[in-house]
Amino acid sequence: MPPSQQSAAHKPTLLNWLIAGILGVVAAAAGLLLPRSLQPLAESAPLSAPLAPATEEQSSLEYAPPPLPDLPSPHAMFLRLGLGTIFVLILCVVTLWIGKRWIRPFASAPNANAQLRLLETLPLSGRCSVYLLQAGETKVLAGVDAAGIKALLPLPQEFAGALAELSVTTTEAA
Numbered sequence: 354m355p356p357s358q359q360s361a362a363h364k365p366t367l368l369n370w371l372i373a374g375i376l377g378v379v380a381a382a383a384g385l386l387l388p389r390s391l392q393p394l395a396e397s398a399p400l401s402a403p404l405a406p407a408t409e410e411q412s413s414l415e416y417a418p419p420p421l422p423d424l425p426s427p428h429a430m431f432l433r434l435g436l437g438t439i440f441v442l443i444l445c446v447v448t449l450w451i452g453k454r455w456i457r458p459f460a461s462a463p464n465a466n467a468q469l470r471l472l473e474t475l476p477l478s479g480r481c482s483v484y485l486l487q488a489g490e491t492k493v494l495a496g497v498d499a500a501g502i503k504a505l506l507p508l509p510q511e512f513a514g515a516l517a518e519l520s521v522t523t524t525e526a527a
Contacts, residue, residue: 491510
């Protein structure tokens with residue numbers, strides 16, 4: 354398939370963006386509404402008691418603070434924390450799974466570079482390595498260091514043929 358057709362086949366469509374937008378809105382709404390839904394319902398109590406008229410015995414500068422509310426139970430707090438954490442982790446896993454399935458068509462296929470394969474790797478000292486590649490029918494030896502490729506040598510088709518050529522040249526020289 355020519356490169357122009359490949360890029361056209363992998364362009365994101367409006368449907369993909371619509372799905373991503375809907376997922377984002379659902380995640381934001383869940384983040385806003387879920388904590389409120391996990392809170393225990395407060396007992397309906399009057400918001401404020403009617404104030405008693407000031408008497409002569411009571412000075413207008415005296416302040417009586419309202420009583421402290423009861424502390425929430427630790428069990429309920431840890432339950433809300435645990436359920437919220439589990440929900441967020443599940444939401445993360447689902448988002449990653451959907452994202453992987455959504456992005457996969459845009460990634461190159463694993464066999465797209467079938468003409469170039471890595472056969473062997475030999476790490477050397479430091480960040481240097483020697484790679485044996487197969488480009489089509491030709492084997493290539495590549496020397497690489499931290500700065501990039503330093504040597505690229507095509508190898509003969511068969512080792513036995515190269516050894517025979519070497520033995521012929523050495524006998525002719527002698």
